[in-house]
Amino acid sequence: MEQKPPILSWQSGALFLVPAFLFIAVFLLFPFVWIFYLSFTNQTLLGANAANPQFVGFENYARLFDFDSWLNRGQFGSALFITAQFVIGSALIGQVALGLALAIVFFRRKGILRELVYVLVIFAWIIPDVVVAFSWVAFLNRDEGTFNAILSRLGFGRPDWQLEHALLSVILFNTWRGTAFSMLLFSSALATIPPSYLETAEVAGASAFQKLRDILLPLLQGHILTDLILITLWTFNTFSIFLLTAGGPAYRTEVVSIYTYRIAFQFFDFGQGAAIAVVVMLINLALALIYLILLRRQSVYT
Amino acid sequence: MKRIKHLLGEAAYYIFILVVMAFFGLPLLWLVLTPFNARATLAVEIPQPFTLDNFQQVLNNTFAVRALVQNNMIIAVGAMLGVTLIATLSAYALSRARVPGSSQLTYILILFSSVVTGTAAMVPIFLIIFNLGLIDTYLGVIVVFIGGLLPAAIFIMRDFVEGIPRSYEESALVAGAAPSRVFLDVALPLIRPGMMVIAIWSFVQAWGSFLIPFILLRSPERMPASIAVYSFYTEAGTPNITLVAAYSLLYAIPVVILYLFVNWRYGFRFFGGIKR
Amino acid sequence: MSGIQLDRLSKHFGSVAAVDEVTLQIQDGEFFALLGPSGCGKTTTLRMIAGLEKATAGTIKIGDRDVTTLAPRERDIAMVFQDYALYPHMNLLDNIGYPLKVRGIPRAELQQRVTEAAQSLGIDHLLNRRPAQLSGGQQQRAAVARAIVHHAQVFLFDEPLSNLDAKLRVEARGFLKHLQRQVGVTTVYVTHDQAEAMALADHIAIMEQGKVVQMGPPLEVYHRPRTTFVASFLGSPPMNLLRGQLDLAARQVRVNNAAISLEQFRGWDRLVEHAQQNVNVVMGIRPEHLTIAQHEIPQSLTGEVYAIQPLGAESLVIVQIKGEPVSVRLFTDDTPQFSGRVWLAPDLQRVFFYHPDGELIA
Numbered sequence: 001m002e003q004k005p006p007i008l009s010w011q012s013g014a015l016f017l018v019p020a021f022l023f024i025a026v027f028l029l030f031p032f033v034w035i036f037y038l039s040f041t042n043q044t045l046l047g048a049n050a051a052n053p054q055f056v057g058f059e060n061y062a063r064l065f066d067f068d069s070w071l072n073r074g075q076f077g078s079a080l081f082i083t084a085q086f087v088i089g090s091a092l093i094g095q096v097a098l099g100l101a102l103a104i105v106f107f108r109r110k111g112i113l114r115e116l117v118y119v120l121v122i123f124a125w126i127i128p129d130v131v132v133a134f135s136w137v138a139f140l141n142r143d144e145g146t147f148n149a150i151l152s153r154l155g156f157g158r159p160d161w162q163l164e165h166a167l168l169s170v171i172l173f174n175t176w177r178g179t180a181f182s183m184l185l186f187s188s189a190l191a192t193i194p195p196s197y198l199e200t201a202e203v204a205g206a207s208a209f210q211k212l213r214d215i216l217l218p219l220l221q222g223h224i225l226t227d228l229i230l231i232t233l234w235t236f237n238t239f240s241i242f243l244l245t246a247g248g249p250a251y252r253t254e255v256v257s258i259y260t261y262r263i264a265f266q267f268f269d270f271g272q273g274a275a276i277a278v279v280v281m282l283i284n285l286a287l288a289l290i291y292l293i294l295l296r297r298q299s300v301y302t
Numbered sequence: 303m304k305r306i307k308h309l310l311g312e313a314a315y316y317i318f319i320l321v322v323m324a325f326f327g328l329p330l331l332w333l334v335l336t337p338f339n340a341r342a343t344l345a346v347e348i349p350q351p352f353t354l355d356n357f358q359q360v361l362n363n364t365f366a367v368r369a370l371v372q373n374n375m376i377i378a379v380g381a382m383l384g385v386t387l388i389a390t391l392s393a394y395a396l397s398r399a400r401v402p403g404s405s406q407l408t409y410i411l412i413l414f415s416s417v418v419t420g421t422a423a424m425v426p427i428f429l430i431i432f433n434l435g436l437i438d439t440y441l442g443v444i445v446v447f448i449g450g451l452l453p454a455a456i457f458i459m460r461d462f463v464e465g466i467p468r469s470y471e472e473s474a475l476v477a478g479a480a481p482s483r484v485f486l487d488v489a490l491p492l493i494r495p496g497m498m499v500i501a502i503w504s505f506v507q508a509w510g511s512f513l514i515p516f517i518l519l520r521s522p523e524r525m526p527a528s529i530a531v532y533s534f535y536t537e538a539g540t541p542n543i544t545l546v547a548a549y550s551l552l553y554a555i556p557v558v559i560l561y562l563f564v565n566w567r568y569g570f571r572f573f574g575g576i577k578r
Numbered sequence: 579m580s581g582i583q584l585d586r587l588s589k590h591f592g593s594v595a596a597v598d599e600v601t602l603q604i605q606d607g608e609f610f611a612l613l614g615p616s617g618c619g620k621t622t623t624l625r626m627i628a629g630l631e632k633a634t635a636g637t638i639k640i641g642d643r644d645v646t647t648l649a650p651r652e653r654d655i656a657m658v659f660q661d662y663a664l665y666p667h668m669n670l671l672d673n674i675g676y677p678l679k680v681r682g683i684p685r686a687e688l689q690q691r692v693t694e695a696a697q698s699l700g701i702d703h704l705l706n707r708r709p710a711q712l713s714g715g716q717q718q719r720a721a722v723a724r725a726i727v728h729h730a731q732v733f734l735f736d737e738p739l740s741n742l743d744a745k746l747r748v749e750a751r752g753f754l755k756h757l758q759r760q761v762g763v764t765t766v767y768v769t770h771d772q773a774e775a776m777a778l779a780d781h782i783a784i785m786e787q788g789k790v791v792q793m794g795p796p797l798e799v800y801h802r803p804r805t806t807f808v809a810s811f812l813g814s815p816p817m818n819l820l821r822g823q824l825d826l827a828a829r830q831v832r833v834n835n836a837a838i839s840l841e842q843f844r845g846w847d848r849l850v851e852h853a854q855q856n857v858n859v860v861m862g863i864r865p866e867h868l869t870i871a872q873h874e875i876p877q878s879l880t881g882e883v884y885a886i887q888p889l890g891a892e893s894l895v896i897v898q899i900k901g902e903p904v905s906v907r908l909f910t911d912d913t914p915q916f917s918g919r920v921w922l923a924p925d926l927q928r929v930f931f932y933h934p935d936g937e938l939i940a
Contacts, residue, residue: 027449
C-alpha cells in the first residue's frame with residue numbers, strides 16, 4: 001500500500017538502467033522482433049541470399065508443417081514430439097519432482113549426509129557442459145560403464161543405453177544436470193516457513209505425510225509454479241545433450257534446439273532456422289502464459 | 303507398531319540418500335579417477351598403475367593450455383565483470399528509484415529471457431554479431447554472454463538489494479552524505495555479498511558454456527576449453543580417453559573451487575526465495 | 579539550535595492521506611513526542627521533517643529556515659532509526675564518525691569527537707568493534723552517539739527503543755532524557771508506547787489517522803484527554819469508558835441501571851446543553867479514581883470480579899459490568915481480596931463525559 005520513497009532520483013535511476021537496457025534491447029528485444037522478419041526470408045550465411053535475402057512469404061513455415069513427412073525422424077514434428085517427452089521426463093518428473101523431494105527429505109536435517117548430497121547435486125549443475133558430457137558417455141558405456149556394471153551386478157543385463165534407450169539416457173542426464181536449481185530454490189523457500197506452522201500441526205497430531213500435504217505443499221505452491229515455468233523453458237531450450245548424442249542415433253534424441261542448430265548452423269539456412277525459432281518461441285510463450293495464469297489464480301495466499 | 307513404522311521410515315530415508323548419492327556421484331567418479339590412470343578405461347577403477355603422466359602430456363599441448371588459461375579466462379572474466387557491474391547498477395535502480403512495478407518487470411524479464419534463448423535466439427544473435435563485425439572475437443562472445451545472463455542476474459540481484467533495509471542509506475542521507483557518497487560508502491559495501499555471488503555465477507556460466515563460443519568463434523587460437531578438448535581426439539575421431547579426462551578435470555577445477563569458496567564465505571543459496 | 583514549525587503538513591499516498599494537515603509548534607530545545615498507534619502517520623511526519631519523504635502539501639520550518647523542499651543533508655539534523663542502521667562493514671569509530679567524515683572533518687578531530695560522544699554514552703571501549711559484535715543495548719547507544727556527534731540542530735528519533743527488551747528500555751529512557759537535557763537540542767521522538775512518551779517528553783502530540791488529536795504537556799493530556807481515543811490510548815490500563823444516558827430531570831447519569839447523581843458535577847451546564855440533542859454519553863474514569871467495596875456503597879456501579887492482578891506497588895482488579903471490563907487500581911501492599919459481586923464508586927471530581935462520537939463534553 002504505502003509506497004517507499006525513492007533513495008535514488010529518477011535521473012540517476014535512469015542512468016543506472018541504461019547499460020542493462022541497451023543489452024536487453026540488443027540481445028533480447030531486437031532478436032525477438034528480427035526473427036519474425038527473418039523467418040519470411042531466404043537469408044543464408046553465404047552466397048547471393050546472404051547480402052540480399054528475398055522475401056519468401058510463408059514458404060519456410062510451409063516446409064516446417066509439411067504434414068506428409070512431418071512426423072518422420074529428423075523432421076520438425078518428430079523433434080517437437082521428442083522435445084515434449086524430454087521436457088515431461090527430465091523437467092517435470094526429473095528436475096522439479098526430484099528437487100522438491102530432496103529439499104523436503106533434507107528439510108530441517110543437518111549433518112554430513114545432507115552436505116554431501118547437496119555438494120554432489122550442485123557439482124553436477126556447475127561443472128562445464130563438455131566435461132559432464134564425457135563423464136556421462138563413460139558412465140553409460142555399454143561394456144565398461146559404471147551404470148551397466150551396477151545393473152548387471154543386480155541382474156538387469158547390459159543394455160546399450162546410447163543405442164537402445166537413447167531418449168531415456170538424455171532424460172536421465174538432464175535430470176542429473178539440472179536438479180540442483182530446483183533443490184536450492186525449494187530448500188530456501190522451505191527455510192522461510194516459520195517453525196511454528198509445523199509445530200502447531202505436530203502438537204495437533206499430524207503425521208509427516210499430513211504435514212507435507214496440508215502445510216508445506218500449499219505454502220510452496222508459488223515456488224513450485226515459478227520453478228516449473230523456468231525449468232520447462234530452460235529444458236525446452238537446452239543444448240547440452242547435443243554433446244552426449246548429437247541428436248542421434250538416427251535423430252532419436254533430436255530435440256527442437258538441436259534441430260534448430262542443424263538447420264541454421266550446419267546447413268546455414270537462417271530463414272528456415274528463424275521459422276523454427278519463431279514457432280519454438282511461440283510455444284514457449286504459450287507455456288509461460290499458462291503457468292502465469294495458474295500462478296495468478298493461486299496468489300491468494302501470498 | 304509405531305516403532306516399526308519409524309524404523310521403516312529411517313530405512314527408506316537412508317536408501318533414498320544412497321540412491322541419490324550414487325546417481326549424482328558415480329558419473330563424476332570416473333572424472334576424478336581416470337586422469338591418474340595409465341590405462342585408458344571408461345570404467346570406474348582405482349588407477350593402476352597410478353600416474354601423473356596424463357597431466358604432463360596435457361600441459362604439453364600448448365593449444366589446449368592456451369584455450370584454458372587465456373581464452374577461457376578472457377571470456378569468463380569479461381562476462382563476469384560486465385554482468386556484475388551492469389546487473390548491480392540496474393538492480394539497485396530497480397529497487398531504490400521509483401520504478402513502477404519493478405518486481406513484476408524483473409519477473410517478466412526473466413521469463414522473456416527464458417523464451418528468447420538457446421539455439422532459437424542464436425539465429426538472430428549470430429547475424430547481429432556478424433553485422434557488428436564481431437564474429438571470431440572475444441568481445442562478440444562476451445557481449446552475447448552478458449546479454450544472455452543479465453536478466454537472471456538482475457532478478458537475483460534485485461531480490462538481494464530489496465532485502466537490505468533502506469534505513470542504512472537513509473541514515474547516511476540524514477548524516478549529510480550526498481547521494482553519490484551514499485551509494486559508494488554505504489550501498490555498495492552492503493551489496494558486495496550479492497555481487498560476489500553474481501560474479502561467480504556468471505563466471506561459472508561463461509566458463510562452462512559450449513554453444514555460444516562454438517557458434518561465434520572460428521579461429522583455433524581463440525577457442526575456449528569446451529572446444530579445445532576435442533584436440534585430444536585422434537585424426538580418426540576417437541578420443542584419447544586419459545588425456546580427455548585429465549584435461550576435463552583441469553577444466554572443471556576452477557569452477558569447483560569457486561563454488562566451494564562462495565559456499566564457505568557467503569553460503570550458496572538463493573536470497574529471499576524466488577516467488578512473486 | 580532552533581524550534582520546528584509544521585504548517586498544515588500533509589502526505590498523500592494515492593488517495594490516502596497518511597498525514598493530514600498537521601500543524602505543530604515545537605519549541606527550541608524541547609523534547610517532543612509524537613505518539614499514536616501504528617499507521618497513524620507519526621513516522622511519516624518524522625520522515626518528512628527529516629526530508630526522507632516529500633511533503634504533499636504544507637511547510638516545514640527548522641528555526642527560521644523553510645526546509646520543506648531541501649534534501650536531508652541540507653537540513654542539519656540527526657536521526658536514530660528503529661533498526662539503528664549501523665553499517666555492518668564499518669567499526670564503531672567509523673560508524674559514529676560517518677557524519678563528520680562526510681563533512682570533511684580531519685581524521686584526528688573526528689577521532690577526538692567520536693571518543694567524546696562515545697564516552698558520554700559509555701561505549702568508548704567498543705570503538706574497534708563491528709556492530710555485529712555488540713549487544714542490542716550497545717548498538718542502540720552507538721546509534722545515539724552517531725546522532726549527537728555532529729551537533730545537529732534537531733534530533734529525530736524513530737521508535738529507537740522498540741527493539742530493546744523491557745528492562746533495557748526503561749534504562750535507555752533514563753539516559754536519553756538525561757542526554758537531551760545536557761545537550762539541549764530540539765528533539766522529536768516517535769513512539770507508540772505511551773509510557774515512553776509520558777516519561778520522556780516535555781510535550782506530546784497524539785495522532786490518529788493522520789491528524790493530531792491532542793497536544794500538550796504529558797500530564798495535562800493524561801488528566802484531561804480531549805477525546806475517547808486519547809483517553810483509551812494513554813495510561814495502562816487506559817481510562818474506563820462506559821456508555822450511559824443523562825437524566826436531566828433527576829440530574830443523574832444512568833450507567834447500566836445504576837444511577838449516579840451529578841448534583842456536585844462541575845460541568846453540569848455543558849451536559850445539559852448536550853442532552854438537549856442527545857441524552858447518550860460516554861463516561862470516562864481512570865482506574866485509580868474508582869473506589870471498590872465488597873458491599874453496596876452509595877453512588878456506585880455493580881459488577882462481578884473477573885480477575886485480580888497484583889503488580890507490586892499496586893494491584894489491578896478487573897470487574898465485569900454487563901460484560902464490559904472495568905479496571906480498578908488499588909495502591910495496597912497485599913493482594914486485594916475481592917470476589918463475586920462488588921460495587922465501584924467513581925470520584926465525581928475526576929469523571930469526564932464524552933459525546934458518543936468521542937469529543938469531550940465536560
